[in-house]
Amino acid sequence: MKICFNEATTMKKSTLELDLELCSKYGYDFIEIRIDKLNDYLQKHSINELVTFFNNNKIKPYAFNALEFITFRDTNAYKKLKDDLQFICEVGTRIDCKKIVVVPSFGVGYTKTQIKEETARVLNDLAVIAEKYDVNLAFEFVGYPDCTVNTFAQAYDIIKTVNRTNVGMVLDCFHFYSMNSKIEDLKSADPNKIFIFHIDDAEDLPVGALRDNNRLLPGEGVINLDKILQTLKEIGYQKMASIELFRPEYWDWEPEKIIKIAKEKTEAIIKKYFSL
Numbered sequence: 001m002k003i004c005f006n007e008a009t010t011m012k013k014s015t016l017e018l019d020l021e022l023c024s025k026y027g028y029d030f031i032e033i034r035i036d037k038l039n040d041y042l043q044k045h046s047i048n049e050l051v052t053f054f055n056n057n058k059i060k061p062y063a064f065n066a067l068e069f070i071t072f073r074d075t076n077a078y079k080k081l082k083d084d085l086q087f088i089c090e091v092g093t094r095i096d097c098k099k100i101v102v103v104p105s106f107g108v109g110y111t112k113t114q115i116k117e118e119t120a121r122v123l124n125d126l127a128v129i130a131e132k133y134d135v136n137l138a139f140e141f142v143g144y145p146d147c148t149v150n151t152f153a154q155a156y157d158i159i160k161t162v163n164r165t166n167v168g169m170v171l172d173c174f175h176f177y178s179m180n181s182k183i184e185d186l187k188s189a190d191p192n193k194i195f196i197f198h199i200d201d202a203e204d205l206p207v208g209a210l211r212d213n214n215r216l217l218p219g220e221g222v223i224n225l226d227k228i229l230q231t232l233k234e235i236g237y238q239k240m241a242s243i244e245l246f247r248p249e250y251w252d253w254e255p256e257k258i259i260k261i262a263k264e265k266t267e268a269i270i271k272k273y274f275s276l
């Protein structure tokens with residue numbers, strides 16, 4: 001299993017440039033690039049500099065995070081979303097980063113049927129654009145009660161319905177745990193449909209009460225990560241694990257400290273089930 005760093009973990013004090021330098025120093029295999037950090041980077045640097053960096057270093061880009069709230073958008077917002085997708089696909093082609101995380105919208109009142117139809121329609125539509133660049137879309141459900149897609153089973157059903165080779169999903173342990181997704185649903189999943197695996201842990205809050213700021217380093221919270229990793233091993237998923245934390249406390253740490261500790265904590269649990 002390859003180890004990846006998701007830049008949300010150092011949201012406040014770091015930059016793409018610094019994340020790359022530190023992740024390289026601590027031996028991460030991959031980085032998930034945040035689109036906001038990419039845009040900041042491009043204020044002062046060129047895409048060519050990024051190309052050169054990845055050519056000269058072992059660490060490689062794995063995915064972009066994230067195109068958010070892709071469903072139930074008005075005409076103007078949807079057009080902007082498609083423009084953003086096209087831009088990210090173009091950057092992805094240059095730096096050989098061929099996955100983009102896409103996130104459903106929030107809002108209550110839609111039926112599950114309406115959500116499935118809208119989400120499948122949008123994923124198909126965006127996938128046509130991404131396909132031209134050989135880019136894959138990784139759909140990430142969010143384990144909040146008011147997210148339109150908030151369990152593994154609901155997300156998996158949608159991507160199976162879309163049934164395109166360039167549309168899969170993100171399995172994020174935090175989102176999986178927070179709305180009580182079922183391990184049986186993961187057990188029956190096709191590992192090839194899991195494009196990205198986000199690893200993290202959570203504080204001990206009731207179902208529906210967890211928010212991203214309650215994330216913890218792997219092994220420090222209440223999520224049964226052993227069960228999830230065991231299940232991934234059983235179904236044959238072994239591509240990568242990306243550490244993704246949105247905890248303000250960690251954002252206040254020096255980036256080097258969290259990047260170093262996150263790697264150690266992630267490897268400690270991963271290596272119980274997979275070779276690194």
Ligand code: ZN
Pocket residue numbers: 140170172198244
């Ligand atoms: Zn995630």
